Amino acid sequence: MRVALIGLGAVGRGVAEMIAKKGLGLTITGIADSKSGCMDCNGIDPQRVLAQKKQTGACGDRSITAEDIIRDAEYDALIEVTPTNALSGEPATGYIRAALSRQKHVVTSNKGPIALAYKELRTLAQENGVTLRYEATVAGAIPVMHTLEHGLCGNEILGIHGVLNGTCNYILTRMAAEGLTYEQALMEAREMGYAEADPTYDVKGIDAAIKLVILTNTIWGNSVKLSDVDLTGIDLLTPDALRLAEDEDCTIRLIAEAIPEKHLLRVSPRIIEKNHPLVVEGTLNALTLETDMAKEITLIGKGAGSIETASAIIGDLLYIRDRYGKCT
Amino acid sequence: MQIHYFTGGLVQVSMKLEMKDSPGQLVAALKPISDVGGNIIAVIHQRDPVSTQHMLNVQIVLELPEGRLDKLVTLLKNEGVHIQRIGKERLLYKRSVILIGHLMHTDLSDTVDQIDSTGFAEVCELSMSMPAINERSTSRVTIKAVNRQDMESALAILRRVAQQKSLLLIEPLAEEVPCESH
Numbered sequence: 185m186r187v188a189l190i191g192l193g194a195v196g197r198g199v200a201e202m203i204a205k206k207g208l209g210l211t212i213t214g215i216a217d218s219k220s221g222c223m224d225c226n227g228i229d230p231q232r233v234l235a236q237k238k239q240t241g242a243c244g245d246r247s248i249t250a251e252d253i254i255r256d257a258e259y260d261a262l263i264e265v266t267p268t269n270a271l272s273g274e275p276a277t278g279y280i281r282a283a284l285s286r287q288k289h290v291v292t293s294n295k296g297p298i299a300l301a302y303k304e305l306r307t308l309a310q311e312n313g314v315t316l317r318y319e320a321t322v323a324g325a326i327p328v329m330h331t332l333e334h335g336l337c338g339n340e341i342l343g344i345h346g347v348l349n350g351t352c353n354y355i356l357t358r359m360a361a362e363g364l365t366y367e368q369a370l371m372e373a374r375e376m377g378y379a380e381a382d383p384t385y386d387v388k389g390i391d392a393a394i395k396l397v398i399l400t401n402t403i404w405g406n407s408v409k410l411s412d413v414d415l416t417g418i419d420l421l422t423p424d425a426l427r428l429a430e431d432e433d434c435t436i437r438l439i440a441e442a443i444p445e446k447h448l449l450r451v452s453p454r455i456i457e458k459n460h461p462l463v464v465e466g467t468l469n470a471l472t473l474e475t476d477m478a479k480e481i482t483l484i485g486k487g488a489g490s491i492e493t494a495s496a497i498i499g500d501l502l503y504i505r506d507r508y509g510k511c512t
Numbered sequence: 513m514q515i516h517y518f519t520g521g522l523v524q525v526s527m528k529l530e531m532k533d534s535p536g537q538l539v540a541a542l543k544p545i546s547d548v549g550g551n552i553i554a555v556i557h558q559r560d561p562v563s564t565q566h567m568l569n570v571q572i573v574l575e576l577p578e579g580r581l582d583k584l585v586t587l588l589k590n591e592g593v594h595i596q597r598i599g600k601e602r603l604l605y606k607r608s609v610i611l612i613g614h615l616m617h618t619d620l621s622d623t624v625d626q627i628d629s630t631g632f633a634e635v636c637e638l639s640m641s642m643p644a645i646n647e648r649s650t651s652r653v654t655i656k657a658v659n660r661q662d663m664e665s666a667l668a669i670l671r672r673v674a675q676q677k678s679l680l681l682i683e684p685l686a687e688e689v690p691c692e693s694h
Contacts, residue, residue: 345685420680424641424650425610431639431652432608439685455610455684462685 185505186225188214188257190250190279191265192234192243195293195320198490199263199497200230210501214257218266221248225258250275254282261289261504263497264297265320270385270394270410273300280305280316287312289508291500293320293493299394299410302401315504320496322395323348323469326485327499332403332473339475341403343443348395350467350487351379351386352418352438356453357465360426360435366419378467388417389438389451396440396451404444416452429455435463522575522659524553528597529588533568541570544587550576569596605663606636608654609670613679615649616642624653626673633657633666 187203187210189196196217203210211227217237222228222244237243254262262283266276273296280290280297284305292298297305298318309316319329323346332341347353351373358369370387373379385391393413400408418438429436432455439454439462456463461482464470469487474480486492531537545552556571576584581600588595615623624635637654655670657663667683674681 416680420612420648421682422612422641422643422648422650424643425612425682428610428639428641428650428652434608434684436610436682437685453682455608455682460685 185209185261185501186211186213186227186259187261187263187501188212188216188253188259188283189263189265190216190254191263191267192217192237193265193267194490195265195493195497196263197234198492198494199265200234202491202494202498204230206498208498208502209505210498213259214253215243216248216250216253217243220244220246221250221253223248223253223257250279251282254279255286259288260508261291261501263501264290264292264294265497266294268295268394270296270299270390273297277301277305281308284308284312284314284316287314289314289504290316291320291497291504292316292318293497294318295321295391295394295398299397299401302398303407315507317500317504318398319500320493322398323471323483324350324485324487324489325492325495326469326471326483326487327496328399328471328483329402330499330503331481331483336473336475336478336481339477341473341475342445343441343448343474344396344399344403344471345439345441345462345474346392346396346399346471347437347462347464347469348440348471348487349386349389349392349438350469351383352389352392353464353469354378354467355387356418356421356426356436356438359421359423360430363423363427365423366421387419389415389440390417392438392440393451396442396449400442400449403442406444408449412449414448414450414452418453421453433458437463523578523581523600524573524575525550525581526571526573526599527595529570529572530594530596531568531570531592533566537568538570540591541588541593542572544584544591545572545574545576547587548576548580548584550574550580550584605657605660606654607663607667607684608637608652609667609684610682611651611653611674611679612682613648613674613677615640615651615679618677618679620651623670623673623677623679626669627655627666630662630666630669632662 213225214223215233220242233243264279276294277297283290298321305316322328354373355369358364393415397408397410434455435458436453437456440451442449462470464484470484472480472482531541552574554573628634636656639652642649655666657666
């Protein structure tokens with residue numbers, strides 16, 4: 185199967201490396217980063233492009249753009265892994281739209297388009313007889329969407345509870361373990377590379393809420409928006425709060441929850457028993473799906489990382505290859 | 513904070529029963545429990561080969577509407593079941609929440625009173641930590657209520673008060689668990 189790769193940040197590099205290394209039968213025919221691009225219908229050597237990017241800062245010809253590749257390259261599936269813009273969803277939404285309109289499958293790790301325009305994009309994919317997959321948008325390496333779609337098919341999903349932001353989970357783990365203040369734990373998270381210079385998006389619970397929106401729309405198709413989420417972050421927590429929770433064998437975690445029957449769509453710090461399956465350490469993510477037949481299923485795994493996220497993308501690509509076997 | 517007694521709730525009862533170890537005996541002994549509208553929570557078999565001769569000792573835990581216990585005892589006796597011991601506990605729901613903010617400046621006793629004055633729920637424990645004047649303080653507040661619905665109402669009040677007073681309220685994730693009280 186031929187693929188075009190848009191975005192060469194941590195995720196894009198991970199995908200390119202794994203395609204080169206693992207012999208998955210995937211041929212890259214176009215690659216673009218934010219400044220340049222390259223196209224070759226006979227296949228591009230990902231290692232060579234990554235080396236060039238490292239050396240020159242650009243992956244290809246500066247006169248070739250992402251739009252050019254999406255429009256002109258010969259590919260079966262587009263891998264869209266540019267950075268998330270939570271407000272506009274662009275330019276990713278435009279890229280995805282263009283590829284779907286060309287009857288190309290799309291696999292993305294980008295939360296913006298899926299949170300903001302899921303219904304429109306899914307309809308567009310259906311109209312064009314192709315598929316849009318986004319396993320990597322929620323909980324990194326954890327195969328949430330595959331589990332919902334296949335492992336739990338036939339089940340009614342009654343509710344979800346999850347730890348969906350590794351940065352917050354790291355900060356809370358460190359506050360509980362070492363009695364650090366929020367500020368100290370945040371500083372440590374920055375030093376470890378787990379938090380951005382501006383941590384607002386993570387610590388205010390926005391990132392977790394976007395993932396909750398994606399999950400909710402996927403499961404129940406109810407077109408909820410970020411503004412529908414009842415949102416409380418972790419930035420006002422005190423070390424005393426964690427100590428008081430600890431006195432009762434509990435701790436505090438940022439929990440995203442959706443229970444349609446109770447009209448609940450909420451991200452908030454919660455007191456939770458330390459032996460609860462959702463209490464995971466460090467940057468791990470966890471998600472419990474409450475279902476009618478299987479009852480509770482909890483998935484735990486890495487929520488971020490270059491190769492970890494590539495795992496989710498490659499899972500989506502191989503699913504498309506197997507499902508739409510006519511691709512070459 | 514004083515302990516109130518509530519009416520109209522469920523009572524949790526534990527009983528130690530002795531009966532003949534013959535087929536159908538246990539089922540016959542458990543039937544009166546559903547007859548009085550009770551729910552069996554646990555049945556623990558104790559087959560002691562040394563002390564008993566063809567007798568079966570069973571410990572059961574059940575919950576039933578208040579005021580039905582005497583009737584149950586009569587029914588059990590009629591079935592030939594010997595009741596060795598009865599323990600009765602009022603079934604209560606208990607939840608701890610954490611409040612962060614300027615708790616004293618926003619009148620903590622009023623916050624507590626908003627729960628206590630409902631008559632169906634009360635603050636039974638309060639742990640507090642105040643690092644320094646003008647800094648936000650943190651408090652763990654434990655609430656008891658007679659049933660789940662009342663607990664939900666109490667938490668709804670607390671949510672509203674926390675919002676009015678700009679306090680951060682951290683609620684527990686798990687469903688509230690029944691606990692024992694006097």
